[in-house]
Amino acid sequence: MKEVFDVTGMSCAACQANVTKAVAKLDGVNDVDVSLLANRMNVDYDESIVNEKQICDAVAHIGYGASPKVQKEVGKSSMKSDWEARQARVEAESKAAKQRLIQSIILMIVLMYIAMGEMLHLPMPAILSGEQNAMISTIIQALLATYVIFIQRHFYIDGFKGLIRRAPNMDTLVALGSSASYIYALAMTFIMAYGLGHGQMMMVHQAHHSLYFDSSAMILTLVSIGKYLESKSKAKTGDALGKLMDLTPKNATVIRNGQEVEVASESIVAGDIVVMKPGQRVPVDGTITQGVGYLDQSAITGESIPVEKQVGDDVISATINENGIFQFRANRVGDDTTLAQIVRLVDEAGTSKAPIARIADKVAGIFVPIVMGIALLTFVGWMIYSGDFQHALNNGISVLVISCPCALGLATPMAIMVGTEKAARYGILLKSAVSLENLHNIDTIVLDKTGTITEGKPTLQDLKNFSDYSDEELLQVSASIENGSMHPLGQAIVQAAKDKGLSLDTVTNFVNVTGRGVKGTINGKLYLIGNAAFMKEENIAFDDQVSSSLSTLANEGKTPMILANDDVVLGILAVADTVRTTSLQAIQAFKEKGIHVVMLTGDNKQTAQAVAKRLGVDEVISDVLPQDKEEKVRQLHDQGKFVAMVGDGINDAPALVRADVGIAIGAGTDIAMDSADVILMKNSLLDVNTAIDLSKATIRNVHQNLFWAFFYNAICIPAAMGLTGWTMSPMIGALAMSLSSICVCTNAWRLRFFKEKIVAQQEETPKPKVSADVVVEEAKPQPEEHGDPVTMSINGMMCDHCKARVTQALENIDGVSHVQVNVEENKADFEVNSTVSDDQLKEAITNAGYEPVSIERSTETVVLPVEGMMCEHCVKRVNDALASVAGVDSVHVDLDKAQAEVTMKKETKIDALKAAVENAGYTVKEA
16 A cells, blocks of 8 residues: 655654654565655555554654645545645745744854954953953853754754654754753853852963854854755745646636536536636636637647647646637546646656665765764864864864755755656656656667657558449448548548548448458458458468559558458558658657667558658667567567657557656646656657756756765865864854755756757747837738738628639738638638738739628737836846737837837737736836
């Protein structure tokens, strides 16, 4: 049984190691994974041997708290509430740490002034000056130090609690170092009192200059600075999850009792009818029941071009309805939505443990006891060598406070969490940290052809007829037989018949032979359609003409299928699948990395070789049955290859599991596939390249962090011991300890600036600028691949002949494209570029014999006077804010004119633009 527990009280890597060790040694516990960043523990245990209470008791016994994570009702949105609770806890801890830090710093400034002011010749009150007032100065220092210790008492509580229970942690080191300084200072205070009482002023002088009250307080204050900044980094590390959570709208419109009602998104239940209007985000997953919409799915898939969705199409939560009004039936709600599953995967992967982290965990588990031993040996060694108690104590304390297990503990999880969240922004979902680490080791990548390299939507390309049947009859028979098969190649033939308006015959005795073909009976005749191997198995012979045609079609990269009746070949139908536009780029990128590229396909060798040659694939494995794909991957693995398998996750599941890294491409809403380690939300092999690059960047970052953590301790501990001949102050040691953790966190944060080369080029492409001299005017579309959508009302159209004439008239105009004429609605929809005027359009329709009524362009340009912009940074902030508004096509911000020109869809509200600018920290001046 696998269960998640919330853990409280952990403050460093040693705490994490202690909790792991305590639970792992319980009988019945198979595996335990503790996350310091998430304060969470995943336990795999045998509930017949050990139970929740025993696990919680084991954690409590060593001074921490544990409780089973509360599981909420299925369908309820618990992911966001859990994350908000976690963030609230982190922010509360950060706020409390800040308050403690501010108080400590104020007291420290006063304490340091009193302790060192006279030595630095700073002005001092008479009551604190001179040896005659030394006792007063000392008592004030003691009171200030005691108050700082009280403020930072959690170091003592957690540190000594761990020490008593034989589970020391970083707090133990800090508490011991600070306590040693404080106790030594108290001893010097008593010596001063004795000296004053007996008139021994030399004793008073020596004791007064040997006080360590400032050191005891300074150690706590400097360490708390590091802990505060560390907590801020942890909070920011979870920002990506928060942004994902915020993609779900707070409210949505549903139909209840025949009326449109606005409800909280989390209250939507399966079966509800949700109403979507332009600019709104889809709250849950569902299927359109009425209307049409154009959805921006970039938040989920990364694809920025809106996708048309009609009745029967699925819609995904967190996508934006750019245009159109539609209704859909909610299918997956709460924690079952696509967005919720993405959040869960990102969260689990970010807090899971990579194999590379095991080394650091093992070291962190024994680090604190070793440091305590080194500190003791340092003290004893210097006492024996020099006999100077103060010098020996100084070095011993320095060893305690300079040692930093936190840097070791944070080295891997911080980088893994940032890397995982960055991957999610590219539409790459990693199921675990193991997947992220393994990606950088790939030396062989196996690509399934259909649906991975190609679009997965084959079409009928050729029909060779060797019979007395007409071509239509041949296609009709083939489609009738293939109609019983769900294979993409067969469905391509069925679709071709439907496109020609052919009716399908009734088929009896249908048989599907996997990897070969299908057969069935029509009007008492047996027909077979499939590959050459199928024909041979069925004893169907074919002559040289058929063989030549098969070879020619295969060499063209097409998949030929033979249609036969009894023992005679009737014809060949050739189907081809379009290669994805990104496949060639991706394969070239793989080869540049030195990765061996293998294409796996069920196609015959000639067809496979033709496709492979065009793409530059290193190796082709053809004629593979679906059930044999796993065996081929295993063979590569047995050759010592580190294999990644990329497939569509349907019949590739066994091969995905067998590979070292299984990658499911184009998962869309099917993101919960157990077979894949990595899920790509887009249908692009370039994302595999991005995933590999990000993995390498993350592992490189982890290596840097681990090197720094080990190097820091290897250099600083000997220095603190005094082996370099230089005596280190404990205050310097505490400062160095804080800086080490900050360096690790900051280095991990650099991953946020990772950019995949091809994606970066796309992002940096400047948007077309729009100039306008008036506040609101009809937009002049920029000459680009997709022009400005235009709707033109036309009177006089009666039939398909009219439709053809109007279409031809518009298409003859240079700059007009994508013409769609609707006779029933008396309109034409098309796109135009900036060279086409309304007069040209009207003239063309009039010359064709029809009456142009109106022309409606879908965009307009508005000019917003913006106050508060001071520099190019401001320009970028305003530009990004406006560009993020749904319906905005382009933005040009002019700093000199203090204005922004926005080209947008007409339904876009001016108030939305103003709100975006104001949220960015600027003001829109009323015209």
